[in-house]
Amino acid sequence: MEKANMHSLDMVNENIKKIGNLFPECVTETVDENGNVKAAIDFEKLQENLSHATIGEGEERYQFTWPGKREAIHNANAPTNMTLRPCKAESVDFDNTENLYIEGDNLEVLKLLQENYLGKVKMIYIDPPYNTGNDFVYNDDFKEDMESFQSKSGMYDEDGNMLLQNFEKNTESNGRFHTDWLNMMYPRLKIARNLLSDDGVIFISIDDNEIENLRKIGDEIFGGLNFVAQFIWRGGRRNLAKYVSTSHEYMLCFAKDLNTISEKNISWKEPKKGLNEIYSKVDELTKIYGNDYSKASSELKKWYKKLPDDNPSKDHEHYCNIDAKGVYFASDISRGGGGGPQWEIVNPITGNVVQTPSRGWSYAKKEDLLHDIELGLIHFNGDGVPCKKRYLKENETQVFETVFYKDRRGSSKRLRKLMGGDFFPFPKDEEVLFHFLESFSDKKGIILDFFSGSATTAHAVMQLNAEDGGKRKFICVQLPEATAEDSEAYKAGYKNICEIGKERIRRAGKKIVAESSGPSTGSGALDIGFRVLKLADSNMKDVYYSPAETDSADIFDVNNVKEDRTPLDLLFQVMPECNLPLSSKIEERTIEGKTVYFVNGNYLVACFDEGITEKLIKAVIDVSDSEKPYYFYMRNLGLESDKVLDNFEQLFVHYSPTTKRKVI
Numbered sequence: 001m002e003k004a005n006m007h008s009l010d011m012v013n014e015n016i017k018k019i020g021n022l023f024p025e026c027v028t029e030t031v032d033e034n035g036n037v038k039a040a041i042d043f044e045k046l047q048e049n050l051s052h053a054t055i056g057e058g059e060e061r062y063q064f065t066w067p068g069k070r071e072a073i074h075n076a077n078a079p080t081n082m083t084l085r086p087c088k089a090e091s092v093d094f095d096n097t098e099n100l101y102i103e104g105d106n107l108e109v110l111k112l113l114q115e116n117y118l119g120k121v122k123m124i125y126i127d128p129p130y131n132t133g134n135d136f137v138y139n140d141d142f143k144e145d146m147e148s149f150q151s152k153s154g155m156y157d158e159d160g161n162m163l164l165q166n167f168e169k170n171t172e173s174n175g176r177f178h179t180d181w182l183n184m185m186y187p188r189l190k191i192a193r194n195l196l197s198d199d200g201v202i203f204i205s206i207d208d209n210e211i212e213n214l215r216k217i218g219d220e221i222f223g224g225l226n227f228v229a230q231f232i233w234r235g236g237r238r239n240l241a242k243y244v245s246t247s248h249e250y251m252l253c254f255a256k257d258l259n260t261i262s263e264k265n266i267s268w269k270e271p272k273k274g275l276n277e278i279y280s281k282v283d284e285l286t287k288i289y290g291n292d293y294s295k296a297s298s299e300l301k302k303w304y305k306k307l308p309d310d311n312p313s314k315d316h317e318h319y320c321n322i323d324a325k326g327v328y329f330a331s332d333i334s335r336g337g338g339g340g341p342q343w344e345i346v347n348p349i350t351g352n353v354v355q356t357p358s359r360g361w362s363y364a365k366k367e368d369l370l371h372d373i374e375l376g377l378i379h380f381n382g383d384g385v386p387c388k389k390r391y392l393k394e395n396e397t398q399v400f401e402t403v404f405y406k407d408r409r410g411s412s413k414r415l416r417k418l419m420g421g422d423f424f425p426f427p428k429d430e431e432v433l434f435h436f437l438e439s440f441s442d443k444k445g446i447i448l449d450f451f452s453g454s455a456t457t458a459h460a461v462m463q464l465n466a467e468d469g470g471k472r473k474f475i476c477v478q479l480p481e482a483t484a485e486d487s488e489a490y491k492a493g494y495k496n497i498c499e500i501g502k503e504r505i506r507r508a509g510k511k512i513v514a515e516s517s518g519p520s521t522g523s524g525a526l527d528i529g530f531r532v533l534k535l536a537d538s539n540m541k542d543v544y545y546s547p548a549e550t551d552s553a554d555i556f557d558v559n560n561v562k563e564d565r566t567p568l569d570l571l572f573q574v575m576p577e578c579n580l581p582l583s584s585k586i587e588e589r590t591i592e593g594k595t596v597y598f599v600n601g602n603y604l605v606a607c608f609d610e611g612i613t614e615k616l617i618k619a620v621i622d623v624s625d626s627e628k629p630y631y632f633y634m635r636n637l638g639l640e641s642d643k644v645l646d647n648f649e650q651l652f653v654h655y656s657p658t659t660k661r662k663v664i
Helices: 011-022 043-049 069-077 106-115 146-151 177-195 211-222 259-263 275-289 294-304 312-316 364-374 407-419 429-438 456-469 497-515 567-574 613-619 642-655
Strands: 026-032 037-041 081-088 100-103 123-126 197-207 228-236 249-257 269-271 319-322 325-331 388-391 397-399 403-405 445-451 473-476 531-536 585-590 594-599 604-607 631-634 659-662
Touching: 011 026, 011 037, 011 069, 069 177, 081 106, 081 567, 100 497, 106 177, 106 473, 106 531, 123 177, 123 429, 123 631, 177 197, 177 211, 197 211, 197 228, 197 259, 197 429, 211 228, 211 249, 249 259, 275 294, 275 312, 275 319, 275 325, 275 388, 275 473, 294 319, 407 429, 407 497, 429 456, 429 497, 456 473, 473 497, 567 594, 567 604, 594 613, 604 613, 613 642, 642 659
Parallel strands: 100 473, 100 531, 123 197, 123 445, 228 403, 445 473, 604 631, 631 659
Antiparallel strands: 026 037, 081 531, 197 249, 228 249, 269 397, 319 325, 325 388, 585 594, 594 604
């Protein structure tokens, strides 16, 4: 029987494995501080394999560095033995949902996610602190005063909420102003890259304060060749600006592998807006005027002129002509730059030769032009220069532009209406994220936001799933940042930002379902639930992580589990070790009076009660060969007696020899 690890991946060991796959001769063994043998890299041999591509100490090279960078890299690679405790009371549809809402320091959470989400996240969006000189760990006006902040001690308050004593105020007077921000961001982005699938992308919102530094560490972590774009989001004028109204923010986009996403299900185009309204009007006019397309086109032009300027259909006003094939605009038919052929072309309606464009026809062959005329693809302006018909149905998408406009006030108004109060200033726009999700995620992908804020990403994922039938899953991570006692949020009962985010998901989900035409229950229903998980120190006592041999007899003599932890807590700490998503289906059964968990069918079976009998073990594993448990977990003090302990291995060898048995 093996002892469970009960800690996250050690990325140093994972990197050693990767080097070993490429250069086996470079992997050797050494002894750690406890005298245990461990794998290590022989750098002399590694340099020999890379002889003409290495840089010696002191040689000049292009690099971006700052004080603490080496420690930031170490922080990204170091494992953690913290855990995620499930909270059913605050969850929605805990047993069936595949969405996660995780409360806690996102660096520790990301390390835990590496265990079972490594290379599985399709898209990441984050809106990290902009380092504006205020309390940089807090979003906007949600902050504690420094005196009360510094007076706290310990990791949790009396209600079990995580305190924020590990985070400090980052003002411009701090000599390490940019350094501290970089040391915060670097390890998180480094782990984020590990989580991305090969065809995954990450979007990062930022403003002028750190855009240059973010681009540099992004190039280093993701590779400059995998840079996709620097989007500029123009959000509207700020009249209270001191000097100049900075009316824009940025959104950097990097790919895990740009070559891979170019070949897979990533669309570099976005749908044009307002098309449905245009199509409905065209249908209406053709029903009224039949084949009188000239009259229908005239009425369509009048309709466009009456539309307000902010109507998205107004942007397509040039699509104002109608024929039997649909609505189109008459585009230039001449050759750009001039020098095109000067053929004489007859208008099939008047029988007259039409005017030839001054720059010549854009067609290389006359027969091609005549063929398009025969197909009705040329728009004639009497006997003047004709035009080429460009149909709206053939141009419903447009290539993404790096500059887009979205008034930031719109998202605030919508959130205020949804929540019934002004509880979160300047939330990100769910409609903007909707469009990026639509183009850069597939219908079953995992979407991660580890600076979740007001849970805009979760809202956008649910909305898109409702509209296109997708099964995308969101993982939101947010530090439980305290709301100011004089804020509307605090007065309304929201003591931290997580409470706002969870309530937004609840309300948005209900609203989306109410407005959706899909089924509200059953297998095809929209997933508007979420499992709440809260970061906590390990379920195991310190003695569990002592260097004693795992097969020592005293493994069954000491109570390793903290007294306040539940069997479900233990289950969620072992699931990552079994490479099971934290959203896995969990079935709870009572066998021989004990609680037994079955995760993803019989893949993981666990019983953390005391007094486990031989009869219970037989009931768990005495099933058909195709359903034998892959893993079986139990507590070290779980077995009823020494006799059961003596027979434990023999029972598994006889009934289920392939089951991996682990004890915590």
